[in-house]
Amino acid sequence: AVAHGGGDGGGGDRGGGARSVDRRVVRGPARFIPTADEWCHEFSWSGVPKDGSKTTVQPNANKFKKLSVIPTSMYHNVSEVRTNDDTLITVKLMLFFQLDSIEKMLACTNDPIADFVNAASADVIAFCSGLNYENFLTLTGELNKLETFSQLTTRAHMIGYTISKVVFRGFQAGEKLQAMHDEAIQERTRLRLLEETQEQQQRAEDMKLEGERRRAKMQACAMMLPCGFVRVWWACLPMFALCNRASCVREQRNFAPTCVSDRE
Structure with missing residues (x-):
């Protein structure tokens, strides 16, 4: 709480001098009862109206006497932001801040x-004014960086606050533009899926043709090899017969004693 108290300054009221007012900060948790010549400071800040949305801010809607110093956050929508191609959009933000110096x-x-x-709002307008709608769609990630909000961080430092984080919650365009954008997204998705399907079909067709080519090559080799082999085998058949007969005779002569001994 912030308490103000009266005090004499420059001789007090008797000499016609101005009366000074002292200010002191009472930090909690504590029970505070102002003295007879003190009164509590009443804060009147902008806030969310009782009958409004959490993203709207109304002047003097938040009145209180106990000041919170813990980290807090607020929603903020920057409406009717115009890009350099005259597109109107609403940028949705969430601000995280903390009071450092009362x-x-x-x-x-x-x-x-x-x-x-x-x-x-000034930072968002400055960011969007140098971009067209298509570039804005690709650079929305920059709205999550504190470097984009230089005026916000500077002003917060001047009044004793620290902006810890800014979160980009999305954007909203006009109904007609949003409908066109949704149709474009659906069309791009359909074309991408069609391209992937055609690529898979082409790969399957390539594999089929490659298999048929290898099969045809193997069949051609199978048709050529037996003919040559038959010619060679028919020409050499008498020689093979003589060799087989001679080998059989030698084997009988060499292994006959062994066989007899084995029987015995």
Whole structure:
């Protein structure tokens, strides 16, 4: 909590001097009861309206007296962002931030949420203004980097905050453009699947033709080899017969005693 208290400055009210106001920060957890001359500071920041969406921010919608210093996050949609080919889109972001210096925040801003919204919107507009719609689709990953949000990080540092992360949650185009984009995606997907199917069919046809070619080659070799072999075998048949007869006679002469001894 932030408490303000009255004090005399320059002689007090008797001499007509201005009365000073002291400010002190009470850190919790603690039970705080202001004194008779103190009052609690009431914060009035931009926030989510009670009857609105979580991605919309309304000025003075969040009023409180206890300041949270833990890391927190907020949704933010940057609507009607125009690319350099006059395409209107809505960029969806999520900002993660943490309060580092309460004194700097109190001295430099009355509404840090509004500062974050304005700075993030300026960075997104600057990013999209140099791209056409097709280039934006390929470079959406850059919106997840803190380097893209230089104005946001600089402003946060000036008011005592730290932006830890920015998450790109997607985008939304107009209804007609979104319908055309969806049709283009479906057509590209259909063509890619058709190309893959044709490639598989071509590979299967190539394998079939290669198998038929090898089979035809083997059949041609099988038809040529038996003819040559028959000619050679028919010409050499008498020689083979004589050789076989002579070998049989020699085998009988050489192995006959052995066979007799074996029987005995």
